[in-house]
Amino acid sequence: MSAAKRVQQWATFARTWHIFDCKWQDPYQSAEVIKKYLMGLHKPIYHSMNDCGDVVVCINSREIALRGNDWRQRAYFHHTGYPGGATWTLAWEVHNKDPTMIIKKAVYKAMRGNLQRRHTMQRLLIYPGEEIPEDIIQNVSNQIRQLRLVPTRLDHISEEEVKKFPKVMDYPQDYVLK
Amino acid sequence: MAFVRRFTPLLAKTFLNIPINTQGRRIHRWVSPTLIELKYREKKQGGKVINPRNTFLEWNLEAELYAFGKRLNEEFDSDLLLQAFTDRSYVIKEEMKQKEMEFDLKMKDNRELVKEGEKFMEEYIQLYLEAVLPKFPVEGIVGIKNHLMSESVLANISLHLGTKDIILAAEYPVERQILANTFKALVGALLQSSGDEQSGHFVRDFVITQLQGQDVNDYWHIEDPWTMLTDLMSKTGSELEPRLIGEVGKNTLLACYRVGLYLDKKMLSSGFGETVATAKEMAAREALKKIFATEENMYPINFKLNGIPKSTSDLRYKISAN
Incomplete structure (x- = not known):
């Protein structure tokens, strides 16, 4: 193999590191996107026997958003294997216990159950907050676009800006605000 | 009997369509030991005898x-x-x-x-x-x-x-x-x-x-492409500048870098490598290929030139002369 072909191969099979911000994202819809990068489905060289998956770093997993009343209604099932060992844990309980668990399970569930799945999962790194170890953030060279815009809440906007914002009308002086 | 005689050609035709060499479902147990024995006997006799075609009787x-x-x-x-x-x-x-x-x-x-x-x-x-x-x-x-x-x-x-x-x-x-x-x-x-x-x-x-x-x-190994390229460029007086234009997995074993070579702030070529130095060298090689018009996507070599081409050695660029 000539030198040119060798580096061409090296560049083709280079493992890219992506970052994904989970803030206000639906974990189940995000999982479908993250899965593609983890397995390398976005590459033209993809083949199921081909080790071409990338690494995805998820940050802010504590601030994911579930749909409807999923926090209260979605249950995560576990069975210890012993009689009477079945447990159903609600999503909010799981999330309180481990803020990375829901996104991890979502990605795991998005992939087909085969021998490759557990190895592919090793390439998914999840952090509950924004702080990532320095050596990991240095590897990252691409950002996966978020599926939804993160809404800005009124209490996050500074009081000055709120005051400056043009108003349609002013309340009368004697109007009692509850 | 007449009936049989009349339809014999037809019957023969139908038989022709039936494949005669139907392969069995398995390789029989005797095949392997037999082949081994034959090979062994052949070896004992001093290897396989190849008869040259020109020793055959009808060779002309x-x-x-x-x-x-x-x-x-x-x-x-x-x-x-x-x-x-x-x-x-x-x-x-x-x-x-x-x-x-x-x-x-x-x-x-x-x-x-x-x-x-x-x-x-x-x-x-x-x-x-x-x-x-x-x-x-x-x-x-x-x-x-x-x-x-x-x-x-x-x-x-x-x-x-x-x-x-x-x-x-x-x-x-x-x-x-x-x-x-x-x-x-x-x-x-x-x-x-x-x-x-x-x-x-x-x-x-x-x-x-x-x-x-x-x-x-591949048939010409360039020992130091970077020096060769800078020598070439120094004559034209243009400025050659390598830039790191991509890196992936910096702290991992699979780190990959991409270096681009810029000639007067315009991209000339790029090269990949597991270290920045290799990537720079490969970029220089790519640039030389571009200058010599032998890139990966070059037009195929013309195999249809007729007659004996004229010599152009004197006009041609020589590396060692510089």
């Missing part, structure tokens, strides 16, 4: 030689063709035999034809490559020529032209060196029979076409 050397020329669509002089196929080892062997039997028959071997053919091929290939790769330096052209004139390439061509059985040599199967020499001798014989233009086309069609699908840069 004259007809074979005539057919050889006709197959290639070339006009060979029959005596010269026989001489081209006669190796030195065969002549020595024959002379020894003749001494024993006490008579003397003069035989010509192909040494002179080899020399003549080799000289012609060297010249022609050089000229041809200079014509089809106009920007490639002389050193590179010599590298490609040496590859084309190497024993392995010529022996391969010679073997596939069907010289293996026609060659008169002491040993059988013939060595690769003898195969290669015979090809050179064939060119020499053709040169004498049909002239240099015809033999030039012969060399073009059989030797130079070996470059099809090959990367010509």
Whole structure:
């Protein structure tokens, strides 16, 4: 193999590191996107026997958003294997216990159950907050676009800006605000 | 009975369509031990005996030689063709035999034809490559020529032209060196029979076409591409600047860097590598390929140049001269 072909191969099979911000994202819809990068489905060289998956770093997993009343209604099932060992844990309980668990399970569930799945999962790194170890953030060279815009809440906007914002009308002086 | 006779052809036709050699579902248990035993006996007898085709009873050397020329669509002089196929080892062997039997028959071997053919091929290939790769330096052209004139390439061509059985040599199967020499001798014989233009086309069609699908840069190893490139650029007076334009997995074993070379702030080439230094070197190599017009996506080499191309060596760029 000539030198040119060798580096061409090296560049083709280079493992890219992506970052994904989970803030206000639906974990189940995000999982479908993250899965593609983890397995390398976005590459033209993809083949199921081909080790071409990338690494995805998820940050802010504590601030994911579930749909409807999923926090209260979605249950995560576990069975210890012993009689009477079945447990159903609600999503909010799981999330309180481990803020990375829901996104991890979502990605795991998005992939087909085969021998490759557990190895592919090793390439998914999840952090509950924004702080990532320095050596990991240095590897990252691409950002996966978020599926939804993160809404800005009124209490996050500074009081000055709120005051400056043009108003349609002013309340009368004697109007009692509850 | 009449009925049978009437429909016999039909019946025969239906039988024809039934495959006779139906393969069994399995390989029988006796097959392996039998093959092993046969192999063992063959080994005990001193290996597989290959009978040279030219020792067979109905072998007609004259007809074979005539057919050889006709197959290639070339006009060979029959005596010269026989001489081209006669190796030195065969002549020595024959002379020894003749001494024993006490008579003397003069035989010509192909040494002179080899020399003549080799000289012609060297010249022609050089000229041809200079014509089809106009920007490639002389050193590179010599590298490609040496590859084309190497024993392995010529022996391969010679073997596939069907010289293996026609060659008169002491040993059988013939060595690769003898195969290669015979090809050179064939060119020499053709040169004498049909002239240099015809033999030039012969060399073009059989030797130079070996470059099809090959990367010509592989045959010329550049020790220090960066120095060569900067030397080239210093003459034009333009500014060469390497920039790191991509990196992936910096702290991992699979780190990959991409370096781009910018000439007067315009991208010239880019190269990949596992370290920045390798990537820079590869970028320099890519840039040289671009300058020499031998990139990966170059237009295929023209194998249809007619006649003997004119020499352009004097105008051409030489690396060592600088």
